[in-house]
Amino acid sequence: MIRFDNVSKSYPKQNRPALRDVSLDIAKGEFVFLVGSSGSGKSTFLRLVLREERASHGQVHVLGKDLAKLSNWKVPHMRRQLGTVFQDFRLLPNKTVAENVAFAQEVIGKPRGEIRKAVPQVLELVGLGGKEGRMPGELSGGEQQRVAIARAFVNRPALLIADEPTGNLDPQTSVGIMKLLDRINRTGTTVIMATHDQQIVDQMRKRVIELEQGRLVRDQSRGVYGYQH
């Protein structure tokens, strides 16, 4: 699903590379936590997977494709197979819940009939049945993040990337979001989640990848947030 071969990434005007010689493999259907302090390279890792950036050295394979060889105009097609969720939800404030989810389908040209069917279905799945007509501003943070997850999942991506999805939420709400992500993972969707939330990582007992100053320092199945001594 995702393979990094000796990947390094340095940004211009920065002497320290953001990622240094990272090699790893993520198989289809896995649930992976990406942990590390701020500036450890988590965001760069995700940006490489989304091909917002290209690796300076090494190869990044996503969904069986070498991203270095993927031409620019094919990138949108590749991204349609990925879902993304962010800490700040990134909803359109002037569109209703249903319109926000439908937006993801409209912009890739799905037929209207299909959208009408898929949107209520996915909203039901994330637990927002009956809130189709609400505006994002009227919803709680947890509900807004559910809308974002619904939007990320409505096209049934093979891979869901979540960048600190619980970063703005209280612990109780976070548990609900994690349950939802776990459920999505059980449908066969690979989930990569970058997080600082120790409690969640410790509870879920999934694979943990830790980055420190751009290096891969730990790759542990059924791991916890910190080192186990």
Place this chain on the structure above:
Amino acid sequence: MRAQFVMSEIGVGLRRNLTMTFAVIISVALSLALFGGSLLMRDQVSAMKGFWYDKVNVTVYLCTKNDAIDAAGAPATAGAPAAGGGKPCSKGAVTPEQKQGIETELKKMALVQTVMYESSDEAYKHYKERFGHTALASVVTPDQMPDSFRVKLRNPEKYAVITSAFAGRDGVQSVADQSSELDNLFALLGTLNWAALGIMLIMLIVALLLIVNTVRVSAFSRRRETGIMRLVGASGFYIQVPFIMEAAVAGLIGAGLACGMLGAGQYFVIDHGIALRDKLQLINFIGWDAVLTKLPLVLVIGLLMPSLAAFVALRKYLKV
């Protein structure tokens, strides 16, 4: 579905940037109106050229006895008769042989269409017809009027050939060309045309800068949407289309206004209102066909130019 979605995005975008959209529309309208106006001006000038050059002749005036006396006066007292290239008519009035020679030579020239001989009697008659009521006409006698050849040219703009061939020749008093006076007028019109093109160019640059800025503002205010579009895998083209269409719609409205201005110009200045066509009957004015043939060009440029500007601006201001 797609089309409807795109259309609603365009409407939202245009309304959000209403003031900028107005600025774009007006500057596009003005620059295109100037552009179309200058094209029409060009048509007008060539129509006038055709019309007037058709009517003008080059006239070769021949020496009369009076001319010969006048010319002989000065050199005779100095005691040195001027050689060829001196004052015209210094060798006396035109002789029948000279007349014959000039006529055959004129008729041989490829440039010449027709040659018409006008004797002094005929010239006198024409003069009387035109100016008979004036005081001057009553003192003019037939022998004061020169014989002349009225020459009609195939290409009236090449009159200088005739002038250089016959001016200063024995028996030729002067070569008068009516089109040289028109040339001053056409030079003036040509300058005006260049001025219009210059203003158009400036307006065009203003319009392009406004479009670039509008796209920049528009891309910035919609960075949230475009960011999400990018994340869910909308193609670059799909993300850019609303912006380009916005510029195209504004440009097309501007071009429509420009067409309206051109039509209004034709209607109010030439046909009705100021009605130059009625007041200046000597001038052959362009008709509606000239105006109508310019409109598609104006519309196409109004559509394409802003779209292209938007496309270029997007490459800089919108990440896709």
